[in-house]
Amino acid sequence: MAYEQVKVKTPLILRLLPILSIITFFGTWQLVVDWEIVPSTMLASPIQIFQLFLVKWTEVNPDGALLSQHIWTSVQEAFTGYLLALLVGIPLGLAMGWFIVVEGLSRPIFEMIRPIPPVAWIPLVIFWFGIGISGKVFIIWIGGIVPCVINSYEGVRMTNPTLIQMARTYGATDWQIFKQICIPSALPMVFGALQIALACCWTNLVAAELLAADVGLGFLITMGRKLALPDMVLLGMIMIGLTGVVIGVVINYFEKRLLAGIRR
Amino acid sequence: MREERHPGQAKIECKDITKVFIQKGKQRVHVLDHISLDVKENEFVVILGPGQSGKSTLLRIIAGLETPTEGHVRIDGQEVEGPGPERGLVFQGYMLFAWKTVLGNVEMGPKLRGVPKKERREIAAHYIHLVGLDGFENHYPHQLSGGMKQRVGIARAYANNPQVMLLDEPFGQLDAQTRYFMEKETARIWETEKRTILFVTNNIDEAIYLADRIVTMEGKLPGRMHVVYRVDLPRPREHTDMAFLKLRHEITEASELTL
Numbered sequence: 075m076a077y078e079q080v081k082v083k084t085p086l087i088l089r090l091l092p093i094l095s096i097i098t099f100f101g102t103w104q105l106v107v108d109w110e111i112v113p114s115t116m117l118a119s120p121i122q123i124f125q126l127f128l129v130k131w132t133e134v135n136p137d138g139a140l141l142s143q144h145i146w147t148s149v150q151e152a153f154t155g156y157l158l159a160l161l162v163g164i165p166l167g168l169a170m171g172w173f174i175v176v177e178g179l180s181r182p183i184f185e186m187i188r189p190i191p192p193v194a195w196i197p198l199v200i201f202w203f204g205i206g207i208s209g210k211v212f213i214i215w216i217g218g219i220v221p222c223v224i225n226s227y228e229g230v231r232m233t234n235p236t237l238i239q240m241a242r243t244y245g246a247t248d249w250q251i252f253k254q255i256c257i258p259s260a261l262p263m264v265f266g267a268l269q270i271a272l273a274c275c276w277t278n279l280v281a282a283e284l285l286a287a288d289v290g291l292g293f294l295i296t297m298g299r300k301l302a303l304p305d306m307v308l309l310g311m312i313m314i315g316l317t318g319v320v321i322g323v324v325i326n327y328f329e330k331r332l333l334a335g336i337r338r
Numbered sequence: 339m340r341e342e343r344h345p346g347q348a349k350i351e352c353k354d355i356t357k358v359f360i361q362k363g364k365q366r367v368h369v370l371d372h373i374s375l376d377v378k379e380n381e382f383v384v385i386l387g388p389g390q391s392g393k394s395t396l397l398r399i400i401a402g403l404e405t406p407t408e409g410h411v412r413i414d415g416q417e418v419e420g421p422g423p424e425r426g427l428v429f430q431g432y433m434l435f436a437w438k439t440v441l442g443n444v445e446m447g448p449k450l451r452g453v454p455k456k457e458r459r460e461i462a463a464h465y466i467h468l469v470g471l472d473g474f475e476n477h478y479p480h481q482l483s484g485g486m487k488q489r490v491g492i493a494r495a496y497a498n499n500p501q502v503m504l505l506d507e508p509f510g511q512l513d514a515q516t517r518y519f520m521e522k523e524t525a526r527i528w529e530t531e532k533r534t535i536l537f538v539t540n541n542i543d544e545a546i547y548l549a550d551r552i553v554t555m556e557g558k559l560p561g562r563m564h565v566v567y568r569v570d571l572p573r574p575r576e577h578t579d580m581a582f583l584k585l586r587h588e589i590t591e592a593s594e595l596t597l
Contacts, residue, residue: 112529113442235432239403243421247449253449 118305123312126305136243137297137306139289144310145317148279148291151207152321156215162215163222163271166187170223171230171260172252184223191275191280192217208292216280218271225267229260231235265329272325276318291317339392343566347415348376349534350400351504359397364488368560369395375553375563377502380532386539386548386589392561393538397506399537401425411565413502426495427532430507432487434479439474440466440490447498458497465493468527485516492527506539523545525573546585547573547575554593565592 100120106112107119118126130141139147169176170184192213203209224256233256241251283292291314357370369392377383387393398404400411402421411418413425435443443464448458466475469489479487488508495503502596509517516532522542528535528548545552546569554564567589569579 181512234433236429236431239421240427240433241446241450243401243423243427244447244450245423255435261437311484312588320405325413 082241100205114304115302116304118303118308123308127203130309136303137294140310141294141313143289144294145313146284147289148314149317149321151210151283151290151311152214152275152279153259154207155211155279156272158215159218159222159271159275160268163219164226166219167223167267168230168252168257168338169261169286170262171227172248172256174312175243188220192278196282199282205287210279210287213282214275216238217321218275221270221274222267225263225270228258229263230292232263233259265332266325268325268329269322273318276314276321280314339411349379349381349414349438350375350377350536351415352376352396352400352409353412353414355399355406356408356412357392357399357404360405366509367549370399371560371562373561377536379534382528382535382537382548382550384537384539384545386542386545386552386593387555387556387561387564388540388557390559391555391557392559393555394506396561397504397536397538400502401504402429407451422499423447424501426498426500427489428488428495428503428508430506430510432479432484432491433510434487434490434494434565436479439448439476439478440482441550443479443490444493444497447494451498457562461497461499462493465496468496468530468572469493470523470541483516485520486510488512492524496527496531496533501534503533505535506591507538507540509547511542517541517544522574524548525575529573542586542589546571546582546589552589554589557573557593566590 104121107114107122127141132140134140149269166176166180170180171177195213195216199209199212203212203232210255230252237255237259238251241255279290280292280295283290284296286294287296291310294313295307295310298304298308298310313334351374352375355370355373357368357381359367361367362537371440373396375383385393387398395404400418402411402418402425422424435446438446441459444463444466445458448461451527453461463475466472469492471493472551474482474486479490482490491508497502509520512520525548537545537548549569552566552567552569556562556564567587571579571585575582
């Protein structure tokens with residue numbers, strides 16, 4: 075290739091300012107608690123949260139599970155729902171984009187379910203599944219499937235019509251065009267859906283766990299509230315954020331590798 | 339060279355083609371008005387006209403991508419009812435499969451027709467060589483320059499072994515130098531593997547450089563055929579040749595085009 079990879083240095087100020095911002099944020103937070111400007115029943119300091127974080131790896135009480143168990147349960151639930159959402163949503167969306175019969179049949183039902191927030195399903199889900207893993211998976215699935223369907227559908231719809239016409243001049247069948255032209259050109263949109271659906275799933279997971287669970291990061295927050303322990307609430311929040319970021323980075327990595335040849 | 343099965347019969351026969359588009363459900367746009375055009379086997383015909391003269395629509399009708407409001411198109415005496423593999427298409431915007439390599443793009447046509455892998459690899463290799471892209475088989479379109487992309491487009495059209503090649507302003511997006519070079523390449527490719535070619539352009543030099551026959555279109559809708567010029571200059575042609583310049587002057591005068 076004629077192009078050489080050159081590393082462009084970020085200006086010094088852009089590297090310093092974020093550090094400064096973070097130090098100021100946590101410093102102020104710490105001081106606000108230390109000097110009791112805010113009472114300790116309302117806010118825990120970063121150091122207290124970090125201490126609880128260390129303790130929770132080995133200490134089951136007061137919420138009944140180790141931090142690793144909370145994380146693992148939440149990740150398991152989220153991924154089961156997420157994968158099921160991809161498995162159903164992406165093929166459905168792709169087919170809706172290309173086959174008029176599929177679109178005609180599934181569109182009205184999809185549009186009916188779409189505006190209902192997944193959290194609104196929770197009471198019904200408790201009737202059906204109790205507070206075990208399957209109910210939460212169902213809610214995560216409902217939340218994750220929507221962006222999968224929409225993005226895959228739009229991806230197929232945005233296929234360049236000239237490419238389809240060209241494939242027709244080659245004598246391609248409808249199915250061949252769908253497989254060889256529509257799906258590949260929808261892929262960037264589908265990968266977009268992976269990220270969006272994951273964010274949806276992760277958010278819904280917490281909502282589901284807040285209402286019905288006995289272990290999980292959302293449950294950790296609920297317990298923190300019930301026991302009036304702000305450090306536990308904040309630890310739960312931070313762990314949800316961190317785990318979400320880690321999953322996002324992993325997905326992003328795979329997306330980049332898989333799409334290397336497609337990016338224009 | 340292939341044998342002509344029906345001597346004297348036109349390869350492409352357009353008879354009284356009229357096209358009216360209905361826009362937004364009620365507005366009628368008259369794009370083509372009674373176009374009749376015969377193209378002989380292995381003839382290189384250029385349709386020359388300014389923008390908005392209906393020339394691309396004519397090409398799309400011959401390709402079978404649009405149906406004429408009136409009239410018909412026949413290829414080898416067979417009426418055109420839709421797109422088909424005997425007509426290869428090359429577009430201005432390249433229209434490559436961005437997710438396929440050069441090889442993948444060129445072998446797409448044979449692949450969709452169900453040609454076995456080994457055979458279609460040979461076909462693809464042959465045409466990639468013909469357009470001078472050896473060594474770029476595994477490059478993706480985004481790694482290629484505009485001229486190279488259009489070479490892929492030409493190789494891809496050739497790979498279906500079409501009877502007729504339809505090129506719609508194929509070099510319209512290229513810079514002047516690359517365009518000039520690609521015109522030379524087109525002439526070389528055509529002389530190596532002759533096909534009946536219908537080439538749409540708005541560039542007079544390009545038309546004279548390539549064509550056996552130039553069909554000019556009037557500059558406004560509805561598109562009407564204006565004058566037909568026969569270009570009897572020997573190949574390879576020279577842009578600075580006296581006869582070249584004379585013809586160029588004649589066409590410019592007649593069509594009142596400004597370059």
